[in-house]
Amino acid sequence: MRPASTCKPTPGCSPAPAVVFGGHDEYWSLPMRAAVTRARDAGTYLAFLRANSVYRRIRYAPDPHGPNRIVVDYKDAGVDPIHHAPGTTVNWRQNPFPDPENSLVGMLYECFPAVGAFTVRDPNFFLFAGTGAKAGSAYPGLVGNEADRAYPVKATPANLQVVAHSPTTCDKRHTFSDATYYSVKSGAGVFATGTIEWVRALQGPDPKYGVVPASVAFAQKVTLNLFTALAAGPMGKAHPAIGNLAGVHDLRTTSTGTGGPIGTGSGR
Template identity: 50%
Template sequence: MGSRSRRRRPLAAAAALIACLLVASACAGPARGPKESPSTASRTATPTQPWTVTENAKPGTGDWEIDSSAVAGDAQLAGYADHTSVLPGESFGLFVTSTLGDVAVAAYRVGAYGGAGARLVWQAPQPIKAVKQPDPVIEADHMVVAKWAKTTDVATTDWPEGSYLLKLTAGGKSRYVPVTVRSRSTAGRLVIVNAVITDQAYNDWGGYSLYDGPGDSRSTRVSFDRPQKGNGAQQFFGDELAPIQLAEGLGVDLAYVTSVDLDREPDLLNGASGMVSMGHDEYWTVPERTAVEKARDSGTSLAFLGANAVYWRVRLEDGQTGDRRVVVGYKNTSDPKKNAVNTTVMWRSQPYPHPENSLTGMLYECFPAYGDMVIQDPTFPLFDGTGVKKGDKIPGVVGIEIDRAYPIPGTPDALTVAAHSPVTCGSNKHTYSDMTYYSTGKAGVWATGSMMWVKVLNGPNGKYNITDASVTFVRRVMENAFRQMAKGNGKGALQTTPNLSGLNASASTSTGTGGPVDK
């Protein structure tokens, strides 16, 4: 979030409250998956249809949901997995603490499933014996680690690839543990990237995150070896759940990986038709970005569904349960690894500045901002079927963090600004939120420029002026984008009209809070 290495307390509380109000599932139980539109693909599978059609024809269930009154407290029930992802058939360790009695465990795969939102894939044959695990350990750099005994191993035999929620239940209370069953190959497929590195940066379970801590402190290293805050998968519900459910219902060939996987496997996106960065994908490692840029240059189209993507440069280190279990993010020159390509500062800052606009098309602009999305180019192909005209306003689609296109080095020459929306950042900074697109010839890169974009899929919200029309617009554009990106073979790029120069945009970033761009 923004250029601040530490959020002010009132601002942090306000941001958390906004997330809770906007997406009830972020702080409690999730809303049921978005209803399928008439354009959703048929559920009758044929040999030529993608595997997701057959998968989503299976019966779903609402049992995966946790009511807000049934979310367990941190000290009552919590858990974590020792892998952010595994291949189908591999096992992962599950670590659970409970003061509420023995724990039932069930694994649900997120999807469309006729509107149910998830499918029960596995459940433990009997409840796990309750154990109250030790209090977390606060290590150097205020890193919180839950040094618990492993509760059980979970084998993913016959689990299809996808995003999973393990639901832990004891004494009438429940909590989630998220796990990804990643794809062996992404070739010819639209790739969903679970932004687990960013999730961990914001996770303050145990008292510390890369933003906050007791008093005036914060962590500079955070561990995956601990539960997540809130319902156990809070960031996932706010920024990834709804677009995954939508994509699963479209009948396109999907693949699943995490941001950690992209750091580990530089060729993981080889041959992928498209890659989707979800609603909040702020923290990137150097190997991850290198892998994505290589894929784009080789013909993989990209979608950035939120704002503030590729803002902080971080690196991964090994932890107590394996490799890449620690996220390092000093956010300033206090990083002991100085003057290196992976020194943990903003991507736009020294040393080795590599601003995000050369990848996403835009720069992170500001927080907080709210407003309507204003159409700049109604001929933009992803607007097909929406009926929009230039100057039309789509209520409530812009916020809470936004991006803006700047005519500066790194910004793609042939950038199309599809929406150009005036907003007030904070109390007095007047600026714009943009939606942009550019083509490399082989691939296209689309960025919504608004963190509110994916949250609109959760339905109308009077507090933020999100209407039924807003939901219909966002859903149609997303369907168009996913289907276009899934074409692959160089067919994912769109023909658009570059127009940034005609907007007379300033090259100064002083209108926002993202900070200056170093040279």
């Protein structure tokens, strides 16, 4: 990857070549999201290797040791002293000032507890190279714990490419977990696995979710391909997204999942 010191934050050249989110990155403040969005728009590639990212909006407060020491998160916006401002601690998709996570991740948080096999929809997707995957290839257990799903709703990237569309059970309800990719004019590409189990499965089989050796090998190869592409760059220009969401499904509501509805407030 190119050294940060040789690159100014201009379109196509960002100080950080890539940012990979490998944890359960649910809680984001306004400055956190703004910084990552600016980085993407300056050419930084993003990879969300879990699900439920950018779901909960928080803010920071000081304590006697200094500023930004306390995470503030009122679970009920009505009791938040700041309840009519962009910094209100709610789900990012909720009123007031809704800004759903799909504008950055590409998808929306769908449900918990999720169980399913990661099912390939687009075997020609560049990150699936060398895996032997075909359309419909299913990798048991890779959809686990929590899942995201793509929806053709406001703020979803117009060129969103759904590369896996996995039948998923969430607490006896049937839905899907998606894996997606989109690219932007800065040259950045954004990949999301849509499942929390992905990173854990890289370590080996997981009896809890039924992750078998074939699933581990698939996840490891895709992740290796991803890091290779991130290092080579610019991922979004080398591999522009081919939008296909309209051909996957046309659900225009998130009522099937536990992520909740999208607000219609005065925000973005």
